[in-house]
Amino acid sequence: MFTGIVEEVGTVEALEPGRDDAGAVVDARLRVRGPLVTSDAHLGDSIAVSGVCLTVTELPGDGTFVADVMPETLRRTALGDVAPGSPVNLERALAVGGRYGGHVVQGHVDGVGRIVARTPGPRWDDVEVALEPELARYVAEKGSITVSGVSLTVTHVSDDGFGVSLIPTTLEATTLGTLGVGARVNLEVDVLAKYTERLLTNAGVLR
Incomplete structure (x- = not known):
């Protein structure tokens, strides 16, 4: 759960498309630099990337995190538009007891x-x-x-x-x-x- 209060603007470092046997893009692997949101992140945590809730799959320890982007996400969001160097809004999931500054945000793009x-x-x-x-x-x-x-x-x-x-x-x-x-x-x-x-x-x- 998120609140829509952006914590930092991160930078896309890589978007590596996965392809099927015919060469069509079916998913992607996204690496984003965000020193603040990775400062206390763990594998399996949720981070909203420009409104899209993604699961942290890798933490290289250099201020970046990696997430897998599924086919449904590529179809329903604008994440497929990003490229290395693109800025993205980042927000960590709301901690219990945290201030609720925005509104109920799931990170499920409509x-x-x-x-x-x-x-x-x-x-x-x-x-x-x-x-x-x-x-x-x-x-x-x-x-x-x-x-x-x-x-x-x-x-x-x-x-x-x-x-x-x-x-x-x-x-x-x-x-x-x-x-x-x-x-x-x-x-x-x-x-x-x-x-x-x-x-x-x-x-x-x-x-």
Whole structure:
């Protein structure tokens, strides 16, 4: 479990694709440099990489960690876009008793959105993100959404997108400060909205 409060911006050191007999990419091995998140990491720990919960499989001891990226993750997220040198948002799993600064984040990406507009303000940026219609129903004005691992408050919604405002800290301390129009971002909607819909559908309240 995470909260969407990025602890550091790490750097991708390697993304090694695994291929099937036909040469198609089916999975990948990702190595990321993150001195803070690896400072107390152990094998089997969970670290969110730009919103994607990954399991630490190797700890070389040099401030990097290695994780395996499964086919489902490559299909459903933008992790396949990264390359050596790419910055990524990093967050360790929430420790029991830790401060809950964001919202409930599982690290289970629901889909990939795309930045379609960015308007600089005096000290903040207003950003518009397009998303698939099937995800739009889970997004509510003043509700929470996770964008590439960052917990944000939705400023407004439409049938195919939503807006967020990025404060100076978010601009400086996450990758969202540098992403331009056209960039793909990992999206995780509020899990409480999904469970509520499921329960109400099963109870016959929603159809």
